[in-house]
Amino acid sequence: MKKFVTATTLILSALCSMASLAAEGDVGVAAAMDDRYCTTCHGAEGIGNIAIEAPRLAGMEAWYLKRQLENFRAGIRGTHGEDIQGIAMRPMAAKLSDESIADIVDWVGDWEYVAAEATVEGNVRQGRTAFQACAACHGANAQGNEALGAPALAGQNDWYLLTQLRNFRAGFRGSHQEDTFGSQMVTMSKTLTDDQAVINVVSYINTL
């Protein structure tokens, strides 16, 4: 949060700081909250946090972030019983207003993009071959394509890509009947024939 700060947030946080230091006995003061919870899980300036399994948000396209927040809010994503990380995310989004989503998207847009550290090691050559199917939508450099609704993959936490590809393959994500783009991914992810193929393609994405 560098530039985009609402006056309300400033005033309320100042009030809260003062109230917390009130005379002994005046405890448990109420704090007004906004909906900017993201960094607790997703790391400082949205760099991602493997310990929470929360992916990087910095650098995520505004249109994609908005769609996913709306999907979480509507229960299109994060309601499948086996989507553990999605279930963790869903309650955060469930109560967001359109204004809050817009505020969060703006806030996230302010964070500096830094490519994630590679942690997955597979067969890059085989991954490259498999990626040809992905490139059609996500672009040859995994840079994403808004017109096709396909987000950038390059620079994302590879452990997150791994989880999501596994979830798509197993139908833990993308099975909701209103998840138009997700259902495409369920189909496409099946071109990866086994888990090793998933690891390989993520390893190739790491090179882009």
Add this chain to the structure above:
Amino acid sequence: MTNSVSRREFLNLLGAYGGTSAVLQAGAALGFMPSSSQAAEIALQANSGKKVAILGTGISALTTAWELTKAGYDCTLLEASHRPGGRMFTVRSGTVIDEIGNYQRCEWDNDPHLYFNAGAARIPSIHSNVLKYCKELEVELQVFVNESKTAWVQDDAMNGGKPVRNTDYSSSMQGFISEMLSKALGDSQLDSSLTESESETLLGMLRRFGDLNEDMLYKGSTRAGYGSGGFLDHGTKKDVVALRDLLKARNGGSVMVTTQEGTGSGPLLMQPVGGMDRIIYAFANRLGDRIKFRAPVTEVMVKDDGVEVAYEQNGVTEVLKADYCFNCIPSHLMSGIPNNFPDDYSEALNYIRRGRAYKAAFQAKERFWEKENIYGGITWVNAPIQQIWYPPHNIHGKKGVVLAAYNFGGANYTEMSQQDRIEDLLKHGEKVHPNYREMAQKPMTIAWHRMNHMLGCAPRWARDRGGWSDKEEQMYETLRQPVNGRHYLIGDQSTQHSAWMESAIQSAHYALADLDQRVRSEPV
């Protein structure tokens, strides 16, 4: 139903008992108290002029800040949340539970007796350093009643699901155990390690421990209270619940050890009058504006001559330069904050898992438990809510706050909606108290796994229940060493007995001792 137990039955139940002599040898250790029975004497070199950045305001951070401030260090504390204290958190009228996705504001009556310690709640007598600070900072304490023999034990599988009094359960269990053990004493394998005189002493003790009759059989005990009479008329014994029936309760182990575990439980525990956060505010109010609230840390860089900590406050990124840094930010949150820690240090930090814990409480319209002769203590329920606590303070007052669930492990409450959590606690509680649902006002719940700026409860180190592996011991030692002599990890994550305030305080003392040594050895 049978009231006594055959030897065969006992042997079958017991399985094998090869460990007797080993247990006897362990007696040599008796008489020693845990090291924590002595409060630490902190004597830091005064007026070093050093600047210290303290990250977080859990009790380890506050201890550090308080000791350093007294010695003349220049401390700044950075707290991401709107409140100090971390997992020392008391909920009362007006308190916000900042659980992500489940924001709650407490609307209980505004009464000093009506509070809920949502995190740390009990202080054992041997936690000398916690007690030392309570004394030093003039935090008034009162007795916390950890066990009430009139509270209940409930398991759907026992007694048709109807609760039995703790005393019925524990007196009978004591009786049956004594009866079985006295029978086994005749067995050559067991008594070979005992002299005749020792056997006699043991038998005598068992007879009293179990309230056995002259035939060394358990036929019920008035310790469980009377079936009728007892004051104007002679008391009559209650019917004995058969051992087999008692064994249907799967939470019996907890019932039997509540007052006995030396590391943290006991018949006498303490609590601050008015809530556990009285300790936190006693520190925080003395530290004043050294604490910056709503100031999440965004980067920690250890340099040759100090530490640079970036943080955000009011939308502006600031950099705090300090000579030293004490950090109690939970390890799983540190992995989302850019830093330049060495690889082995980061590996150890990332190894610690975040614990789950869940608590819930409500304001009771009336002190209904007192009408059931319960004054404090714990009811054990074999359901995810596990425990019901009755407030030991404000006896015979109008209302009270009942702790309606305490699941250390969290079960699946984290994923449940507030509505489902409330229904769950009411559903299980009313098996014990028929008027529970009617009595419960404005339940509050807290899933620590989702608490903003915490995302976890007590850290968990050992992957194996059997104990710490060598690798884990090694990683623990790595984290106990300051990075470049500048950055100290503190908090219960940096101890081998997490979840206790005493551990967190001792982690601070350990780090302070190291710092003091370094400062003293610097050339003047």
